[in-house]
Amino acid sequence: MKLDSIRKDYQLAELSEEKVEKNPFRQFEKWMKEALEARINEPTAMGLSVVAEDGFPHSRIVLLKDFGEEGFTFFTNYNSLKGKSITNSSAVSLLFFWPELERQIRVAGFAEKTSPEVSDRYFYSRPLNSQVAANVSEQSSVIHSREKIDQLFEARKKEPVTRPENWGGYIVKPVRFEFWQGRESRLHDRILFVKKVDNWQISRLAP
Ligand SMILES: Cc1cc2nc3c(=O)[nH]c(=O)nc-3n(C[C@H](O)[C@H](O)[C@H](O)COP(=O)(O)O)c2cc1C
Known part of the structure; x- marks a missing residue:
């Protein structure tokens, strides 16, 4: 499959040390608001990478x-x-890619479980069928057929549903953010924030 002629030039916007928010949380909020206003596809979808026991980042x-x-x-x-x-x-990486805005955001941080109250609040706000699904799916374990899970789901629908103890939230507390804005001729803007005790050190990275 020959894909090497696929090429796109980026020229929608710029990101500078002067214009970037000095607090990366504010900068993320600003870009997320712009993504929501632009009605791009799945702005809240993020790549989560974690190193597993087999040594690979998944x-x-x-x-x-x-x-x-x-x-x-x-x-x-x-x-x-x-x-x-x-x-x-608990060291994880998050990645947002918003092609419509020619933007990428990388975050590195440490993941912790949220409190049971936070997990409950979100769990019970989900549609009932999603709550049932969380109860019947031992996520990432091998299952022997689609039919088996469909049967479990249908049977479980008839019972009262509660949040399984093994289902809940994680909060990723960032130590590093990188905001990437595509620019012309592959000379992209990359602004890096690294946490230094209570401050964020800002620098520009080569594209
Ligand atoms: C758009 C999209 C959104 C998803 N959202 C979630 C989610 O919020 N939580 C989740 O556990 N899996 C979600 N998944 C499924 C995961 O990508 C993954 O298949 C699943 O969590 C099992 O991953 P693991 O075996 O690496 O733990 C989503 C998948 C897609 C494509």
Whole structure:
């Protein structure tokens, strides 16, 4: 498959040390608001990479459900591959790619479980069928057929639903952010924030 002639020039916007917010949380909020206003596809979808016990970094998409000065929150099954990997090493990376805005955001940080109250609040706000699904899916374990999970789902629908103990949130507390804005001739803007005790050190990276 020959793909080397696919080429796109980026020229929508610029990002400078002067214009960037001095607090990376503010900068993320600003770009997220712009992504929401532009109605791009899946702005809250983020790549989550974690090193698993096999030594490989494994990546998958999860949905950002809350964001603030505390960090980035998503919800999942604690016994899934990602859950076990976070138990093994809480150092994780998040990645947002917003092609319509020619933007990428990379975040590195440490993941912690959210409180049961936070997990409950989100769990019970989900559609009932999603709550049932969380109860019947031992996420990332091998299953022997599609039919088996459909049967479990239909049977479980008839019972009252509660949040399984192994389902809940993680909050990623960032130590590093990189904001990438595509520019002409591959001379992209990259602004890096690194946490230094209570301050954020800002620098520009070569494209
Ligand atoms: C758009 C999109 C959104 C997703 N959101 C979530 C999510 O919020 N939580 C989750 O556990 N899995 C989500 N998934 C599924 C994961 O990518 C993944 O398949 C699953 O969590 C199992 O990953 P693991 O085996 O690495 O733990 C999403 C997938 C896609 C494509």
